Amino acid sequence: MSLVAGPGRGGVADDQLPDELKLVIDKHVAYIQSLDSRRNELEYHLTEHLRISGIYWGLTALHLLGRPDVLPREGVIDFVLSCLHENGGFGAAPGHDPHMLYTVSAVQILAMVDGFAELEKKIPDGKTIIAKYIAGLQQPNGTFAGDEWGETDTRFLYGALNALSLLNMLHHQQPEQSPLINVTAATDHIKACHNFDGGFGVMPGAESHSGQIFTCLGALSITGELDSYLGEEGKDRLGAWLSERQLDDSGGLNGRPMKLVDVCYAWWVGTSLAMIDRLHWIDKKKLTAFILRCQDPEQGGVADRPGDMVDVFHTHFAVAGLSLIGYPGVLEVDPAYCMPKHLVDKVLGR
């Protein structure tokens, strides 16, 4: 899967009335499908360090658009397994070092294509080996490092809980085994990142940021503590901050006060509002129009803002955002996992 930007630009439909804007589903499917044929572009090679996440973004968008079989299943599984290291971590592409981010993408892809049997066939106990790699990155203060070099970030903590639960390896999922990670320490760390404005930052003391809010709410949601920890007061405070991300002029969302809007915040902000039952605190119609204005209606793909080059990252988050809003023809997304809800339900046995 290529992460090359373009070829098109979003916003060609600027002169269309909001009611005339439609999601060009077939064009987006064709766009994602064509991405791997762009090896003749330098950027294809310069973005190899994101390859496996690119597959996760493309595949999730395809699933949500109702076209799960567009990417060949076997090819996807072969590629994912070719990124697995002996220590249980995945790199972004074959030969790239293992890292939490790409391990999470790999597990999410395997869950979506129902590929855990193939994993176990190729590597006996594969799921346990992966789970142990993830668990091994937990730090004494509860948070998680991205890899052996030690960078910590609430993104990694969320990723760990996301992947471990998809692997069915959290303690409440297999109570007969001794716990792999300290869930209490992990959620305590999340709570230490909670700010007076209701939001969460990348580490204790850091400014609230929509992306980090998603990771912190996602983590609390996976551990089942979201409602009890925040309460209605906490949800109101956070919901107020999140709803102020929508800007009057464009209807798009930004990530922090006084910053530019970007399509990907349709997901980070939108799903955070959804997780605290306050998605109705923003104008869904205006947000829909903003997202649709960011697509390239001719060649498919979605950009961060109208006028910019499209790419698979923003295409994915645009589709996921539209799913939250209930856009016709887009399947339901799971707010905590950013994957098709029916598949998450199946994997988790809900």
Next chain:
Amino acid sequence: MASHGVPRVSGATSLDKSEQARAKERKQIESYKNLEKDVTDRIRAKDYSNATFQLTSKLLGQNPEYYTIWNYRRVLLQDVFARELKSGNDAITDTSNGGSPDAETAKKAGLTLAQQEISLLIKEDLQFLIPLLKQFPKCYWIWNHRSWLLTTATIHLPAGTAVQFWRGELALIGKMLALDSRNFHGWGYRRTVVNEVERLGGKSMAEQEFEYTTKMINTNLSNFSAWHYRSQLIPRLLSERQAGNDERRKFLDAEFELITQALYTDPYDQSLWFYHQYLMSTLDPANAQSPSVLDPCTNADRLSYLEQELDNVKDMLDGAEDCKYIYQALLDYSRRYIDIEAGNKKVTTMEMRQWLDELRKLDPLREGRWSDLEVKLGL
């Protein structure tokens, strides 16, 4: 999940490239792939030479997002450090009978020869990162490598030398935040650096960091990152000043004065309202994420500040009747006022209903929120 901001090329797209442009791109790809293969082959062959190190510099200059290459670079550096430490250069050399110039310098700095060498290599690598950071200020991996270099300096060098390295970072961060005053990598790194300087130097920097936020706010009132950092420093600052309640009250009043002036300059700026909200939240026992500034903080204190700020914010309406944030603040603070003192006539339901009506007119985007608020307030 990924770092945000996927590279975006400008100008011609792949569909309308001339044959000449395509040929040029093919050549670039070939040269990039060759360089990548060269580096990777050398690492697999455990060729930890200076030549390999230089090649990682070249590759990272072309693609600083290539995290595996940063890992290789650290493997190479660790290898040199380990060799230096093993070489027997790990003692302060006795230069009384005339040692080498290197040994003399090391001795002067209170370092062993090995430490001197490690210190130089770290300094060089920090230099290497500066143009990259300026070009790619949002690249996680560059900030990450910088942090690693500093942490490694702390491990191998005496505290006095390590703290100099950390202190040096403040100037760089100052420059980075002058270029983009909201860069959250920059602010996060600043917190890390300050923590380390405080830990190694054994002296708090809360006062000077507080000054820094004042400077940043004076440069650009709308900088919420600076306001946020300020909010984080206040509880520590007051406790280090061993401030009694009078001093704390004076401090809080001065902060209210500062933000009120700012709000008069631009009542439409939500960064400023969030800081006002912060000051008010320090008086709110229901907000567990906000430590109290007053100590003790009684209900009488709470009422007096709520009254003061309700009046203050009402005054702001003059000339800014179309500013939705004013009505939001009035409703929020009124609700808290009623929670403490229901019988008082300071705020009336009629007034609150009017504010809510205004708010709905001015801010239809968040109608769902206002309709929930109506229920919550029982209006």
